[in-house]
Amino acid sequence: MFVFSIVQQKGGVGKTTLAISIAAELRARGKKAVLIDADPQASAVAWASPRKLGFEVRAELVGGQTVSQWLRNVLKQQADFVIVDTPAGLGPAFRAAIDIADLVIIPCGPSSLDLNAARQTLSQVSSALRSDARSQARIVTIPTRVDVQHPEGQQIAEELSSFGEPVGPALSHDVYYVRSFSQGVAVTTAAPASPAAAEIRAVTDFLLRRLAERNGGHERNGG
Numbered sequence: 001m002f003v004f005s006i007v008q009q010k011g012g013v014g015k016t017t018l019a020i021s022i023a024a025e026l027r028a029r030g031k032k033a034v035l036i037d038a039d040p041q042a043s044a045v046a047w048a049s050p051r052k053l054g055f056e057v058r059a060e061l062v063g064g065q066t067v068s069q070w071l072r073n074v075l076k077q078q079a080d081f082v083i084v085d086t087p088a089g090l091g092p093a094f095r096a097a098i099d100i101a102d103l104v105i106i107p108c109g110p111s112s113l114d115l116n117a118a119r120q121t122l123s124q125v126s127s128a129l130r131s132d133a134r135s136q137a138r139i140v141t142i143p144t145r146v147d148v149q150h151p152e153g154q155q156i157a158e159e160l161s162s163f164g165e166p167v168g169p170a171l172s173h174d175v176y177y178v179r180s181f182s183q184g185v186a187v188t189t190a191a192p193a194s195p196a197a198a199e200i201r202a203v204t205d206f207l208l209r210r211l212a213e214r215n216g217g218h219e220r221n222g223g
């Protein structure tokens with residue numbers, strides 16, 4: 001089992017949208033994916049409520065239990081991939097999600113505020129991973145809500161890569177992502193032929209490549 005944790009100190013950058021989309025794409029590739037919603041806002045749980053996603057979304061808040069209990073509950077999932085969606089901020093859910101991650105995914109929106117937040121988030125993630133000698137987790141950043149028609153949109157990936165970690169394919173600012181939420185499905189299901197769906201497939205390819213680069217790509221539980 002592999003754990004992908006999606007974190008960002010800034011709110012509204014597309015964490016939940018990315019979490020649902022990646023889980024759905026892994027599921028479409030025949031993998032068993034479970035999404036852990038560690039956000040008290042429970043956006044992923046709300047997304048899943050029409051029960052059309054085709055994978056499980058479980059609320060598991062870090063707040064109501066000890067962190068070690070939370071880690072045990074997440075790790076006992078029977079899945080090929082666990083995707084952890086976290087609230088904005090650098091609180092206990094952020095820490096716990098990094099502790100457990102094989103891959104830490106930091107989405108970053110297009111504004112300079114977003115870039116500042118991504119820089120700070122990345123520095124917190126790096127120092128948390130450095131302080132855990134056993135961790136083999138890798139970090140990636142993903143530009144989100146990008147207007148690729150404009151030069152500012154194209155600059156984000158460049159600026160993000162100056163932070164020193166691999167930058168994945170960008171997700172455009174696209175109404176398909178918003179619509180898929182109201183339909184209770186992922187964008188790859190709502191509009192499989194859309195550019196947005198192609199972006200999600202490209203991001204998923206990128207994440208799987210980055211995971212494979214980890215030392216030998218060992219799984220947590222061999223299965």
Ligand SMILES: Nc1ncnc2c1ncn2[C@@H]1O[C@H](COP(=O)(O)OP(=O)(O)OP(=O)(O)O)[C@@H](O)[C@H]1O
Pocket residue numbers: 010011012013014015016017018039041043086087088144145146171172173174175177178179181
């Ligand atoms: N690529 C995109 N293009 C257009 N709209 C998007 C995109 N990604 C997300 N959104 C919209 O932006 C809003 C915030 O997205 P989302 O809930 O995924 O962010 P978040 O980081 O999880 O927010 P929070 O910090 O509140 O948990 C939603 O209305 C969502 O539909």
Ligand SMILES: [Mg+2]
Pocket residue numbers: 015016017039043085086087
């Ligand atoms: Mg969210």
